[in-house]
Amino acid sequence: MTPPRLSSSRQRLLQDRVATGLITAGGVGVLLAILAIGVFLVWETLPLLVIGDTLALAKLSPLAWGTLKAALAALLFAIPVALGAAIYSALFMSARLRSRIKPALEMMEAIPGVVVGFIAGLILAPWVERHLASALMLIIWLPLSAALAGLLWQLAKTRLRRRLPLSWAGLWLVPWFVFMVAIALWLAPWLEQHWLGGDLRQLLDQRYGMDYATRNALIVGIAMGFAVIPSIYSLAEDALADVPSTLIEGAQALGASRWQALWKVALVAAGPGIFSAIMIGAGRAVGETMIVLMASGNTALFSASPFEGMRSMAAAIAIELPEASPGSQTYHLLILAALVLFIFTFLVNTLAEVVRQRLRRRYRQIGGTL
Amino acid sequence: MTSVSANSASRHPRFSRVNDLWPWLCAASVALSLLMLGALLTLLLVRGLGHFWPATLEEITLSSGETFAGQAVREVALPQQDGDERLYFTGNQDIDGVRWRWVAIDEIVERAQPTDLIRLDRSPWGDFIGRLVAIEQHGQRWEGDAAWQQLATLLKLPANQRQESQLLLTTVDGQILRQPLANVVSAQTPNAMAWWQKTFAWGDAVWRFLSEGPRAANTDGGVWPAIFGTVLMVILMSVIVTPFGVLAAIYLNEIAHQGRLTRLVRIGVRNLAGVPSIVYGVFGLGVFVYGVGGSLDEWFFSDTLPSPTFGTGGLLWASLTLALLTLPVVIVATEEGLARIPEAQREGAVALGATRLEMLTRIVLPMAAPAMLTGVILAVARAAGEVAPLMLVGVAKLAPQMPIDGEFPYLHLERKFMHLGYHLFDTAFHGEDVQAAIPLVYATALLLVLIVLVLNLTAIFLRHYLRRQRGNEC
Numbered sequence: 001m002t003p004p005r006l007s008s009s010r011q012r013l014l015q016d017r018v019a020t021g022l023i024t025a026g027g028v029g030v031l032l033a034i035l036a037i038g039v040f041l042v043w044e045t046l047p048l049l050v051i052g053d054t055l056a057l058a059k060l061s062p063l064a065w066g067t068l069k070a071a072l073a074a075l076l077f078a079i080p081v082a083l084g085a086a087i088y089s090a091l092f093m094s095a096r097l098r099s100r101i102k103p104a105l106e107m108m109e110a111i112p113g114v115v116v117g118f119i120a121g122l123i124l125a126p127w128v129e130r131h132l133a134s135a136l137m138l139i140i141w142l143p144l145s146a147a148l149a150g151l152l153w154q155l156a157k158t159r160l161r162r163r164l165p166l167s168w169a170g171l172w173l174v175p176w177f178v179f180m181v182a183i184a185l186w187l188a189p190w191l192e193q194h195w196l197g198g199d200l201r202q203l204l205d206q207r208y209g210m211d212y213a214t215r216n217a218l219i220v221g222i223a224m225g226f227a228v229i230p231s232i233y234s235l236a237e238d239a240l241a242d243v244p245s246t247l248i249e250g251a252q253a254l255g256a257s258r259w260q261a262l263w264k265v266a267l268v269a270a271g272p273g274i275f276s277a278i279m280i281g282a283g284r285a286v287g288e289t290m291i292v293l294m295a296s297g298n299t300a301l302f303s304a305s306p307f308e309g310m311r312s313m314a315a316a317i318a319i320e321l322p323e324a325s326p327g328s329q330t331y332h333l334l335i336l337a338a339l340v341l342f343i344f345t346f347l348v349n350t351l352a353e354v355v356r357q358r359l360r361r362r363y364r365q366i367g368g369t370l
Numbered sequence: 371m372t373s374v375s376a377n378s379a380s381r382h383p384r385f386s387r388v389n390d391l392w393p394w395l396c397a398a399s400v401a402l403s404l405l406m407l408g409a410l411l412t413l414l415l416v417r418g419l420g421h422f423w424p425a426t427l428e429e430i431t432l433s434s435g436e437t438f439a440g441q442a443v444r445e446v447a448l449p450q451q452d453g454d455e456r457l458y459f460t461g462n463q464d465i466d467g468v469r470w471r472w473v474a475i476d477e478i479v480e481r482a483q484p485t486d487l488i489r490l491d492r493s494p495w496g497d498f499i500g501r502l503v504a505i506e507q508h509g510q511r512w513e514g515d516a517a518w519q520q521l522a523t524l525l526k527l528p529a530n531q532r533q534e535s536q537l538l539l540t541t542v543d544g545q546i547l548r549q550p551l552a553n554v555v556s557a558q559t560p561n562a563m564a565w566w567q568k569t570f571a572w573g574d575a576v577w578r579f580l581s582e583g584p585r586a587a588n589t590d591g592g593v594w595p596a597i598f599g600t601v602l603m604v605i606l607m608s609v610i611v612t613p614f615g616v617l618a619a620i621y622l623n624e625i626a627h628q629g630r631l632t633r634l635v636r637i638g639v640r641n642l643a644g645v646p647s648i649v650y651g652v653f654g655l656g657v658f659v660y661g662v663g664g665s666l667d668e669w670f671f672s673d674t675l676p677s678p679t680f681g682t683g684g685l686l687w688a689s690l691t692l693a694l695l696t697l698p699v700v701i702v703a704t705e706e707g708l709a710r711i712p713e714a715q716r717e718g719a720v721a722l723g724a725t726r727l728e729m730l731t732r733i734v735l736p737m738a739a740p741a742m743l744t745g746v747i748l749a750v751a752r753a754a755g756e757v758a759p760l761m762l763v764g765v766a767k768l769a770p771q772m773p774i775d776g777e778f779p780y781l782h783l784e785r786k787f788m789h790l791g792y793h794l795f796d797t798a799f800h801g802e803d804v805q806a807a808i809p810l811v812y813a814t815a816l817l818l819v820l821i822v823l824v825l826n827l828t829a830i831f832l833r834h835y836l837r838r839q840r841g842n843e844c
Contacts, residue, residue, distance in 0.1 A: 016725035020625060027621020030614050030697065031635060034642055037653045037694075044656055084399030092393055093400070101400065103830060108407050110826045112755030114791045115815045118798050119410060122808065130446070142402065143395060150394030166393060170400035177398070177405050226410075229403055259389045280644060287646020289758035290791075294799065314648045318761050321652065322683075326660045338652040342645055349641035 038346075041339040048332050059333055062300040064340070066310030070292050071285035073221030073306065074228050078281060081225070082232035083274065085170075090240035091248075091262055094167040101170060102237065109230035117294030120223030121215055125295065129214045133200040134188035138181065145180040149173060204307070212307045215297035220310070224291045232281035239273020239359065240266060244366050269366075272359040276352035283345040283352075289314040313337040411819070418816030421809035422575035424560035424568045427487040427499060429542055430458070431480040432473065439487055439499045439542040440471065448474060459806075461489070461497035465545055469496060470805060485562040488518075490539075491555040493585045496806075498549065500541040505551075507535040521557055579813060584768065584793075590806070593814055595772060599685075599765075599787035600821075602773055604750050606689035607696065612746050614693070615700025622701070623708040624730065636705075643698040651759030654691030659683055659763055679784050683764025685773050686783035691763045692756060696749035703748060707741020707836075708734065740836040744829045751825035755818065757791035765792040767800070790818045 048056055085105065089098050128135045149169075153161060164172055196203055204210040243266045251261035267274070289312075297309030298319065317334050324331040425441045432438075440458035448455050456478075458471045490498040504513045505520050512520045524532050535551035556578075558571055582592035622639075626632045663680040671679040680686070711734055719729040757765075766786035773785045794814045801807045 012725050012728070016727040019727040019730075023617055023621050024625055026614065026617035027625070030618035030621075030701075031639070033694065034639065034697065036657070037642075037645075037649070040653055040657055041649070081399045081402060084396040085403055088393065088396035088400050092397065101404070104407070105400075105403055107823065107826060108403070110751060110755070110822050111410070112757070112791055112818055112822055114755070114757045114794050115414070115819055116410075118794060118811060118815055119413070122798055122804070122811075123413075143398065146395050146398030146401075147391050149398070150391045153394070154390065166397065169394065169397035170404070173398055173401035174405050174408070177401055226406055233403070257389065259392055263392075283644050287644075287648065289646065289648045290795065293758075294795065314646055314758070317648050317652060318758050321655060321762055326656075335652060335656065338649045342649045345645050345649075346641055349644040350637060353637050353640060 038342065041335060041342055044335040045332060045339050048329075048336060056333055056336065060313075060337060060340075062302055063311060063313045063316050063337060065302055066292075066296075066300060067286055067312040067314070069217055069304070069310045070220050070224060070296060070312050071282060073217045074224035074285040074288075075278070075282060077221045077225030078228040078232055078285075079278060082229045082277075082281070083236055085229070085233050086236035086240055086274075086277075087262065087267075088170060090237050091266065092166055093170055094165075097168055097171060102234075106230050106234050108226070109234070111227075113227060113288060113290035114294070116223050116227055117291040120219050120291065120295035122294075124222065125215045125219045128219060129201075129212070131185075131188070132212070133192040133196070134185055135218075136200070137188045137191070138184050141180065141184045142177065145177070146173065149176055210305055210307055213297050213299070213309045215295055216309050217296075217306045220292055220296045221306075223295045224285055224288055227288060227291060228281045228285050231284050232277045235277035235280055235356075236270075236274045239270040239277065239356075242273070242360075242363055243269045244363060247366070269363075270359075272355045276355045276359075279348045279352040279355075283348040287314055287341055287345050289318050293318055313341055414812060414816040414819060417809065417812040419576075419813070421813055422572050422579065424489075424558055424563060424571050426483055427489060427560055428458075429480075429482045429484055429487065430473065430478055431482075433477050433479050437542050438471065441499075443470075445475070459497075461499040462541060464495040465541060465547060469803070483561045485559065487542075487561055488557055488559050490537075490549070490557045491590075492549065492553050493555055493590070494553065496590060498539060498547070500539050500547075502537065502557075503540055503546075504538040505535060506538065507551075518559070521551075524551060525554065525557060579810075580817075590810070593790065593793060593810075593817065596788040596790045596793040596814070597817075598772060598774075600754060600790045603685060603689050603692070603787060603789065604753050606685065607692045607753050608746055608750055610689060610693040611696050611700055611749055612742070615697050615745065615749075616704050616742055618697070619701045619704035619708060620730065620735075623705050624726075624734070639698050639701050643702065646758075647695055647756050648758045648762075650691055650695040651762035653694070654687055654759060654763040655683075658687040658690055663687060683762070683786060684784040685764060685787050688760055688764040688787070691759050692753045695756065695759060696753050699749045699752060700742070700745040703745025704738060704742050707738035707744075710741070711737050740832055744832045744836070747825055747829040747832065751822050751829065754825065755791060755822045757789070757795060760789055760792055765789045767792070767796045790814060790821075794818065 089101060089105075093101065153164070153166075192200055201212050204212065247265050247269055248261050251265040252258065256264065292310075292312045293315040296311065296315065298311045298315055299309045300311040300316075301308055303310075317337055320330060321334045324334060427439055427441055429437060429439045438458070438460055440460035443457040443459055445454045445456045447453075453474060453476050455472050455474045458473060459469060460466065460471050461469055463469050486501055487499065488502050492498055502517055502521065504511055505517045505524070507520075507524075521537070524535055530552070532551045537549040537551055537554070539547045539549055541547070556574075560568070563571065579592045580597065581594050583595050584593065585591035618639075622632060622636060626635075659682065663678070663682070663684075667674075667679050667681040715733055715737070716729055719733045720726075724732070764786050766788060768788070771782070771785060773782050773787050774780060775782070794811055797807045797814070798804065798811045
């Protein structure tokens with residue numbers, strides 16, 4: 001580097017002052033702009049307070065219910081799968097496989113919501129409608145078949161076990177699952193005929209009076225669960241992998257089995273991290289727009305049935321806001337819905353972040369004392 | 371480790387047998403996720419790319435004696451009775467009024483694949499499936515093989531140079547059609563083509579999908595305007611988001627006093643990445659479109675009011691909204707890069723007499739450049755796949771004009787634009803003939819996923835490379 005010319009030192013200092021000032025102004029400006037989102041949303045919902053009628057509640061409550069139902073359906077599917085995957089890849093998977101699988105699963109997050117929504121709404125939903133029994137059977141059959149794989153493996157000869165170790169099971173179970181799915185799809189119509197004596201959908205309608213909508217909570221749960229899995233997985237995996245290995249090794253040295261060490265020590269230690277992962281997942285499920293919009297039928301209903309649709313707040317905003325004239329009551333109501341989403345996700349994320357930072361500090365302490 | 375579990379297994383055989391199944395369920399979750407991801411990508415690849423492959427055409431004779439020609443699409447079970455029915459794409463909407471036909475398989479007497487069946491891609495009226503009898507041009511007439519060769523040479527000319535030619539066509543059941551050649555986009559005889567000819571035809575069809583505009587209410591043609599709109603919007607967005615994101619990151623990391631307030635602000639910024647995109651859309655609509663846009667209209671475009679110029683959704687507002695949406699991504703990535711730079715580098719620079727500005731521009735920023743780039747690429751990837759906020763701030767299902775053209779000021783920031791993601795949503799859910807549009811929707815979805823995945827992979831490799839490089843340095 002060329003040495004600075006002394007003559008211009010005052011000019012350099014001046015430049016520095018100006019630049020620092022500009023950066024500060026720019027930085028603060030950007031932060032203020034971000035703050036402006038909250039301010040704007042609050043400001044635009046103030047007129048509702050002045051009007052002060054109960055219409056807001058009547059209009060928003062089905063939407064809130066729909067949002068909760070969609071998020072709950074997604075989490076019911078996503079939490080077991082994501083946490084299972086996180087536990088497996090943090091504690092059982094071979095390091096080489098893990099370095100490949102983890103980015104691949106995180107890549108799931110990048111798949112745009114429109115694409116997932118399109119597949120769910122136009123391909124999956126009609127298929128499930130025609131083959132409801134098969135779809136439900138798959139949901140029960142897949143975990144069972146995984147347990148079956150485990151049982152068979154324990155009965156298998158040592159040579160086979162060595163060839164197909166548990167540390168690579170995440171990969172070689174994929175063809176096993178393809179096989180099992182094929183079996184389930186082949187068996188399901190036959191079982192439906194014999195046990196239920198015909199079409200499951202008609203049975204539901206006649207015996208329990210349950211309506212079946214093509215695009216329903218089941219579809220939304222699967223589709224949005226698919227979208228939420230990677231965010232829960234990634235954070236929970238980080239939390240589990242960061243558990244100091246001394247803890248687990250210590251537990252095992254004291255006679256715990258691998259699963260006991262995991263269940264009683266690792267999961268407890270990583271508990272806050274897993275909690276924050278689920279919170280982030282919930283935040284994502286509540287705010288996801290396109291998947292609910294495309295896969296839920298968008299009917300504002302109060303129904304807990306998994307075979308009926310719903311309309312979430314995000315979807316309602318996307319559909320109705322472009323048509324609402326600015327200043328009208330619908331406009332303010334929809335902005336209130338946006339404010340609710342904003343506050344909810346912001347709180348949930350803050351909580352998750354605080355918990356995670358505290359956890360990181362605790363790990364550092366444990367790692368330091370040992 | 372295995373010995374430990376084997377030990378406990380011998381002591382409490384039953385208990386640990388059940389417990390030993392849990393790891394398998396966990397492994398199954400990974401396998402299930404991989405399976406779903408793989409199934410989704412395979413489905414998109416097969417259906418998205420397969421659509422362009424020249425499909426075999428069949429000539430069907432029914433038990434009633436009726437004949438028709440078409441492309442078999444899929445089979446489903448007949449409602450309320452045994453047997454299957456098959457869906458055929460028959461084209462010829464100008465003659466039959468419909469393009470699809472369901473036929474019970476039992477009714478089919480004969481399925482043939484004659485090599486002289488042709489498929490014309492026309493605009494308007496979509497596909498024609500049938501036979502070519504003759505071509506007439508300036509009183510000349512070609513028939514048979516000569517007609518087909520003449521058709522191939524004529525189709526290479528631009529549409530306005532083949533005004534006077536006419537095709538004489540017959541459908542399989544003998545109806546005659548005179549088709550002006552100017553409306554024909556392409557022609558092929560799929561049953562007579564060898565596999566390499568089909569490959570060329572496939573490449574040609576893919577290229578036309580990427581380079582042409584949509585036709586027939588988005589159910590046919592290509593997605594070029596949508597690609598163009600997406601790319602332009604994303605470029606504008608990065609131009610806005612990069613400087614501001616980097617500025618904010620530098621301020622937070624290098625200038626601001628590292629106290630409790632800064633930490634709170636940092637958490638806040640990080641959390642904004644988790645705020646639903648639709649909320650940004652609402653903000654964009656309320657502030658940019660109605661607020662700023664409305665005022666701009668009053669001040670500068672009052673002569674065209676009440677029809678809005680900037681007071682409605684448009685390219686500028688969409689880019690600004692997405693820039694705000696991706697700001698946290700850029701800030702977080704840049705800050706990560708800045709935090710990785712060893713403090714000794716900064717102290718060394720200052721000790722040698724550099725001012726803070728010089729230290730920043732000559733030492734810190736060059737070292738943090740890959741991190742910034744990673745952040746911008748991630749931001750672009752997120753913006754390219756985002757649809758919900760765009761629905762509020764300026765995307766159009768069919769934009770009559772491109773946002774860039776030869777008219778002053780060349781870049782029209784107030785115009786609406788087309789976007790791949792919204793195009794997908796709109797054709798899949800609001801089209802007239804969804805059945806016909808679905809193959810194109812698959813192709814669009816594949817394109818969108820490919821763009822986003824490639825961008826993400828670039829960011830991952832860049833980050834990986836960066837970490838490894840830093841690791842060697844330290």
